[in-house]
Amino acid sequence: MSAVLKAKHQRLVLIIIALIAIIGAGLLASYALRNEASLFYTPDQIAADPPAAGQAIRLGGMVQEGSLSTMEDGITVAFIVTDKESSTVTVRYTGILPDLFVEGSGVVADGRLDANGTFIADELLAKHDENYVPRELQDMDQHSPDKTLETLESVT
């Protein structure tokens, strides 16, 4: 009798542990998400309501024509990201530019603003091909998803 009770008791313990773990995971995840998710900003939004310097954010916009320049060390580049409105943000990135990074095209950068308002990018998001547009930029980019078809029609 007591053995059966004990087994039931122990099963209850398992269920409680499981519940605690799952609820704990949920709470932990939502807490971490609120703190660790980096917000997406366009240059306009930065101008309107700048995030704190050093806070991890994601910046998206168009690379301004003629703004790309390479620094003395040969590997740090600076360029200006702009959007449909007139706000601009200067971005500095040390590293090799991703494929398909061109002036006049969309870019998404992970990083943070420094004290001078320059965006220091840790990573520039590369596009996989010319049809891929970061979702954040769909409103502002001119690329149409049907480009493959257009190209096809021009070939045939």
Place this chain on the structure above:
Amino acid sequence: MIAELGLAALWLAAALCALQLLGGALAQRDENSDLARLVRPAAIIQGLLAGFAFLMLLWLFYVTDLSVKLVATNSHSAKPLVFKLAGAWGNHEGSMLLWITVMALAGGLIALVERRLPEKTMLATLSAQAFVGLGFYAFLLLSSNPFERLPQPALEGIGLNPLLQDIGLAFHPPTLYFGYVGLSVAFSFAVGALLTRQVNPNFARAMRPWVLGAWIFLTLGITAGSYWAYYELGWGGWWFWDPVENASLMPWLAATALLHSVGVLAARDALRTWTIMLGVIAFSMSMLGTFLVRSGILTSVHAFAVDPERGSFILVLLLLYIGGSLLLFALRAGTVSEGERFSVTSREGALVFNNVMLSALLGIVLLGTLYPLLTEAFDVRVSVGPPYFNPVGAIFTIPMLLIMAVGPLLRWRGDSFARIKNSVAIVAAIMLAVLALVLILGSYGLLPVLGLAVAAGLAVGSFLPLRGRNLLRAPLSLWGMVIAHFGIAVALFGMASETAFSEEKLAAVPVGESAEVGPWDITLEQVAPVAGPNWTAIQGRLAASYDGGDPVLLTPESRNFWAPTQETTESTLATRWNGQLYAVIGNQAADGRWQLRLWWKPFVTFIWYGGILIALGGLLALIGRLRTDLKRRYVKSRQADRAKEAAAL
């Protein structure tokens, strides 16, 4: 003509699928009806027809039939043959056809060989399989016809996305698909068993090979995908927590939990409802993954062949399957009687712990992946990355790995930790020793240090179940578990070492000069143009010498494809037993210097060796299980024969 043949075969297969669904369902009333007898043949022929349709598509790509839209948009006459063939599934329509082909073949295989379960349950399973299949046939035939013709043939094809023109990636999606589809079979088994309320060890033994098989393919697929992203994207990272990567990780987590709980059900007749639940969740995760990848609803650098309209089609299927099966589960779970009891400190207890941790991990990855979608509903755009996934995931991964190191030593049903305290002490001692050693070496961040210690403990712990056994006599499935667990330790060691010890160098180097990273000395000897079959490139020639030894030649390239026009970075790797040198060449600076990005990544290759070991462990277990099953079946038939002889006398 070929395209029309393929399409006709596909329609016919869909019709048979409908028959299979109907027949299987009606057979629940009378399992000896004529209709019931049609179900198995329908499943087999459906598999053959789908296979035939897929062969036709391969043929169209083989001959580059440019009157077919799919070929014209994804192939090119100048493409190497293997990529022409891979082009058949390197796009939305083709990959959906591959999916349905594998699924139909799997259904045919069950119909052909599976005789262990009561016929009624089997027919319910085939019916459930047809239910899932029919949705995909509708999807394929109504909105993604791979055999669609162009009004007039194209003169030349557009080509395959150059990033996909890579032998690793050509075979990566089919591998993952085999995994997803295997889980669809497990799902059908779960639904079938729920319908007839036959959840027992026999059911678990029938379902297990499919779960194991799916899990092996998922493991290989994720490993290959990680390695591909590592060397092809040129970023030097092996996991980005990208939605598309998460989409493959989530079914793997669910399948891993399912694999362990189905084992408990087969061996001990416990965790009945839980196993069914996981069967439903695992397949839901593969559907959700497909949806996330195909719909373009989440920002991903990996998202190919994205189309919102198709996304909504998959969403409807997703809701139908998940909603339907959960409803069935809610209705029936109560009637599946409770299984055998066990105590908390037992093999079952450890496995339940593993299951809970895996489920928590799954929840964390799921939340992190969907969170951007949720916030976007409130017009807030966010991205969720490593700062969330790494620490939160580790909180659940580390305890799980610790229990994993000692859990297999516990006996079924009931045991005490006191009995295995020596083994626990060995594992703990090794972990502490490694922890101390790394802390003395330098400061490397909390997670990698813990990772190294846990990896060492787990590496030793995973072999402890073999202690005191005759190694040659130990069952294959035991070896499978040992090797798979050891593989986890190896992969973890690779991840932690890479994170802790990697060194990076970014430099602008003129031809003839050199740069250093870690123990390597790298000289840029030359930069020259080169040409391939469908691309031209700038190629750097680097002489890399390890610790003053003989130099190895590395040739990173920056390629320009012309069909379609696209630029790609081809990194190069110098692999040694203790790590990899990773080199990427960038643009030329104004003064003639070339940008080089160099990494020295100690033991990074262990990540993928680990993945291969995990899959190998799964394969050994699968072979072992299948062999035992065959033996059991043979013994049974012998017994039946003998009984018949005895009766005749």
